[in-house]
Amino acid sequence: MAKSKASKTRTRIDILRAVIDKECTAPICQESGTCRHEGEKDAARHMLGRLLEKLKEAAGDEREERARMWAEIYERGYDSHGNTYHQGSKYRAGQSMKERAAGIRADIKMARRAGKAPLVQEGKGLVSQALETYRFDPVGEAPDQITFRVRIGAGYGSIRIGVDNIPQEWGWIAEEVVDYRGEKAIRWRRTKALAGLEAELKAIGEAYNADHGSNSMTDLFMKAFYVFVESDDPATLARRAEREREIRERRA
Structure with a gap:
C-alpha cells in the first residue's frame, strides 16, 4: 500500500533526526578529534526545520478550515448528515x-x-x-x-x-x-x-x-x-x- 503524504513526511523527519542524533564513529574523525560529517548534520538540521515549519503551517490551515466549516454548520443549523446544531447567544460552556x-x-x-x-x-x-x-x-x-x-x-x-x-x-x-x-x-x-x-x-x-x-x-x-x-x-x-x-x- 502506498504511503500517504503525511506518512512520507513523518518518515523523512525520523530519518533526519537519526542523522542529527547519531554519534559519529568514523575512525578518521575519532583520531583527529574533529568530525568531518558536521556539515551533514547542519544540513539535516536545516531541512528538519523546514519540514517542521511546513507541518505547522498545514496544521494552521486545517484548523482554519475546520473553524470555517463549523461556522457554516452552526449558521444553517445542521450538517450534511442531518444532525442539528445550535448555539444560543448567551450559551456558555460549563455554565x-x-x-x-x-x-x-x-x-x-x-x-x-x-x-x-x-x-x-x-x-x-x-x-x-x-x-x-x-x-x-x-x-x-x-x-x-x-x-x-x-x-x-x-x-x-x-x-x-x-x-x-x-x-x-x-x-x-x-x-x-x-x-x-x-x-x-x-x-x-x-x-x-x-x-x-x-x-x-x-x-x-x-x-x-x-x-x-x-x-x-x-x-x-x-x-x-x-x-x-x-x-x-x-x-x-x-x-x-x-x-x-x-x-x-x-x-x-
Missing part, C-alpha cells in the same frame, strides 16, 4: 443549570421593567423612555397581573417557564366542539397575544441553550437542556381548583 435559570429570570424581569416605562408623545410618533429593543416586546407588554415562574426540571435536564394569572379574555378563546362521545364541549385555544408571549419566552430560554448534534431519526439527543413554556387554560385551572378543594375537605 450550571442554576446559572442558566437565573439568567432567564433576569432577562424576563428586565423585559417586564422596560415594558412598564411610559410611551411619551414627541412630534408625530411615540418614543419609549425604556430601552428601544423592548418597545413592542410581548413579555414587557403582557398584562400586569401575569406572573412568571422559572424552575429547573427533574433530573436537571430542562428549564420550565410557567405563565400564571393569565386574564381569560386576553389569553384564551373558547371554541365549541364535539367530543369523542358526540357531546358538545368547550375547547380553549390560545389567542395570538398569548402565543406570541410563549414564543418570546421560549426564545429567551433558548438563548442559553446549545445543540451539539442531535438527530431524532437515530434517537440522538445532544442538547444542553430543554426549554418548556407552560400555561394552563381555564378548564385545567378549574379542575385543579376542584382537586385542591376536595383535598382540603378530606383533611378537615
